[in-house]
Amino acid sequence: MGQANKQHSFLYRNGLGLLFVALFIITLGAQAVTGWYEHNSELEQEQAAAITFLSYLQTGHFISATFENFESEFLQMALYVILTVGLRQQGSAESKSLDEPEEVDREPKPGPDAPWPVRKGGFVLKLYENSLSLVFGILFIISWGLHLYGSWVDHNEQQVLLGKAKDSIGDYLLQANFWFETFQNWQSEFLSIASIVILTIFLRQKGSPESKPVDAPNSETGK
Structure with a gap:
């Protein structure tokens, strides 16, 4: 089994996990940026000052939307x-x-x-x-x-x-x-x-x- 693994590249052996981690990072970043623009648009409608991107990442708007999905x-x-x-x-x-x-029900040895x-x-x-x-x-x-x-x-x-x-x-x-x-x-x-x-x-x-x-x-x- 070990020899068989060595015949494949790192990307081949871990492609599924790496792809989904990359997709997660990309979409989380896209959510953060679009959420920032949306939140600033809401603030503008209420005649409040816009906030920076880093400040947005600490807002309830971003935290709630992110962990609502994780949950x-x-x-x-x-x-x-x-x-x-x-x-x-x-x-x-x-x-x-x-x-x-x-097999998943067998007692571990x-x-x-x-x-x-x-x-x-x-x-x-x-x-x-x-x-x-x-x-x-x-x-x-x-x-x-x-x-x-x-x-x-x-x-x-x-x-x-x-x-x-x-x-x-x-x-x-x-x-x-x-x-x-x-x-x-x-x-x-x-x-x-x-x-x-x-x-x-x-x-x-x-x-x-x-x-x-x-x-x-x-x-x-x-x-």
Whole structure:
């Protein structure tokens, strides 16, 4: 396996991850720039002074918009990882088999090539067995908190521009605006999961690990 890896370039071995990291950086930058222009346009309408780009990155407008999206993505992945452990969808490429044992369910065995937590065993191994869902869950909580903070700061900035009193974060949490922002993102993530789970029953993409083989029957579950 090691020799096979050495025959491929770094870009070939890491192309998928590198591409998505690059796309993330590009689109985050585009969001920041366009959000800056939009925010300054809003300030101009309220006859307030425009702000610099660096100042914009510290505003509730940018923080809220950014972590509102992060939050929903991490929630999606956390639920997807956890729920696919026990739930099934007949015919879906995204489901474990209805009856057959799966490699992911086997008990970990220590070995020279096994990750360190597997060799260590005990509580460390138990954490490692659930580390993917735990990290996604922690990232979701952090992103949710930053979304709330950014949305609250942006709300109070708007309150000041309108000559109104600021709200405490507790009061803001009880208002509809924050939850409207939250649920409009959550529902889109649940729809995307339902789409890939159900559509992979009937549709195919040759060469993709997210699809069943093209000639697999619709009733076949798993890849």
